[in-house]
Amino acid sequence: MPTYKYKGRDMHGKAVAGTIALASEKSAREYLRLNDMFVTDLYVSSATEEVKAPFFRRHVKLADLVVFSRQFASMVKAGVPIVQTLESLAEQTESPLLRSALQDIRRDVETGTSLSAAIGQRPRIFPEMFISLVRAGEASGGLENSLEIAAVQFDKDQELLERVKSAFTYPIIVLVATALVLTIMLTCIVPVFAKIYTDMHAELPAMTQMLVSISYMLTHRTPFVIAGLVGLGALLRYIYRTDWGRLLCDRVKLGMPVLGPLNRKIAIGRFVRTLSAMVGSGLPLTRGLEIAAGVTGNRVIGDAVRGVATEIRKGHRLSDPLQRTGVFPNMVTRMVAVGEDSGSLESMLAQVAHFYDRDVEYNTKKLTTLLEPLLTAFLSAIVGFVVVSLYLPIFSLGKAIMHQ
Numbered sequence: 001m002p003t004y005k006y007k008g009r010d011m012h013g014k015a016v017a018g019t020i021a022l023a024s025e026k027s028a029r030e031y032l033r034l035n036d037m038f039v040t041d042l043y044v045s046s047a048t049e050e051v052k053a054p055f056f057r058r059h060v061k062l063a064d065l066v067v068f069s070r071q072f073a074s075m076v077k078a079g080v081p082i083v084q085t086l087e088s089l090a091e092q093t094e095s096p097l098l099r100s101a102l103q104d105i106r107r108d109v110e111t112g113t114s115l116s117a118a119i120g121q122r123p124r125i126f127p128e129m130f131i132s133l134v135r136a137g138e139a140s141g142g143l144e145n146s147l148e149i150a151a152v153q154f155d156k157d158q159e160l161l162e163r164v165k166s167a168f169t170y171p172i173i174v175l176v177a178t179a180l181v182l183t184i185m186l187t188c189i190v191p192v193f194a195k196i197y198t199d200m201h202a203e204l205p206a207m208t209q210m211l212v213s214i215s216y217m218l219t220h221r222t223p224f225v226i227a228g229l230v231g232l233g234a235l236l237r238y239i240y241r242t243d244w245g246r247l248l249c250d251r252v253k254l255g256m257p258v259l260g261p262l263n264r265k266i267a268i269g270r271f272v273r274t275l276s277a278m279v280g281s282g283l284p285l286t287r288g289l290e291i292a293a294g295v296t297g298n299r300v301i302g303d304a305v306r307g308v309a310t311e312i313r314k315g316h317r318l319s320d321p322l323q324r325t326g327v328f329p330n331m332v333t334r335m336v337a338v339g340e341d342s343g344s345l346e347s348m349l350a351q352v353a354h355f356y357d358r359d360v361e362y363n364t365k366k367l368t369t370l371l372e373p374l375l376t377a378f379l380s381a382i383v384g385f386v387v388v389s390l391y392l393p394i395f396s397l398g399k400a401i402m403h404q
Contacts (some may be wrong), residue, residue, distance in 0.1 A: 018120065062154065064094065086106035149277045194212045205392050273350075
């Protein structure tokens with residue numbers, strides 16, 4: 001994703017400058033316009049001008065943002081001045097990238113830049129949701145509440161991340177173990193049997209011949225195999241980073257037999273939770289929808305939400321275009337409709353988010369329970385296939401020996 005440097009003026013006429021990482025120049029200009037900035041200069045930043053960061057990590061971990069936002073909200077609530085708060089937070093954080101950003105923000109605030117403007121110039125560090133909440137808090141005089149909302153959001157995202165990671169830890173371990181066992185058998189055991197069968201002039205069944213061919217490729221064409229795997233990985237990475245490739249992958253995620261429904265629930269849960277926070281902070285509904293679309297983690301659902309925002313600008317209610325997308329369950333659209341009619345949209349969205357949080361937790365536990373025996377059976381089947389393929393020609397060795 002390219003990084004753009006921009007210069008312009010905010011809604012008060014004050015000069016602002018910074019960097020922003022978005023998919024295109026059009027997206028960057030639209031983002032800045034929605035954040036009340038008049039752009040006078042916008043250009044792609046060179047690689048040497050990008051934010052300095054450790055080689056192995058270019059983003060702040062979610063766990064660090066959880067701790068940071070909690071501490072930030074507590075210190076603002078206690079009445080500690082912003083400059084001193086930023087200085088203390090920079091000293092306490094364990095993330096070098098976040099520490100450097102907070103030190104820069106403190107210097108900007110000391111020179112007269114608003115907190116929201118200073119944070120908004122660092123989109124690589126702080127999510128768009130956090131930047132918008134800080135901006136809304138400053139404008140309404142409720143920075144403390146906005147920071148608390150952000151802390152809750154980060155906390156929920158961290159819980160969800162840990163839940164999903166715990167659900168897939170065992171499957172990943174089993175798959176890695178399967179790949180390791182299979183590699184050892186193909187490179188160490190299969191060649192021994194292949195030599196024996198060749199010396200005996202044994203006729204190999206199709207499955208054994210396939211196994212021997214794969215083993216030959218791994219042991220005698222190793223550089224080509226490695227180059228092919230690296231090339232395939234690079235190709236898939238390139239496809240995923242394109243708009244159509246990301247859209248295709250996200251459609252596949254939603255259509256998978258077992259994981260599809262879980263992926264949909266995770267994305268919808270993120271959407272309604274974020275939208276509830278945006279509505280509660282006083283942001284316009286269209287702006288809240290745009291921010292919520294960016295945190296769903298799924299391009300299909302994100303594009304549907306952006307389409308809803310377009311319909312809202314034309315004067316439609318929220319529930320009607322949500323239902324027409326065909327992406328959201330009836331329960332979500334009906335709860336939204338009730339919230340619109342009763343004037344309690346934020347509360348209804350929060351209830352929906354709570355329901356999806358519990359549903360995702362239940363489904364991840366259920367998925368973990370289901371996957372454990374399935375993966376064990378899968379590993380057994382793979383090893384069994386290799387063993388059967390190796391020993392199957394033994395039954396015809398007697399004939400081969402008699403003809404010698």
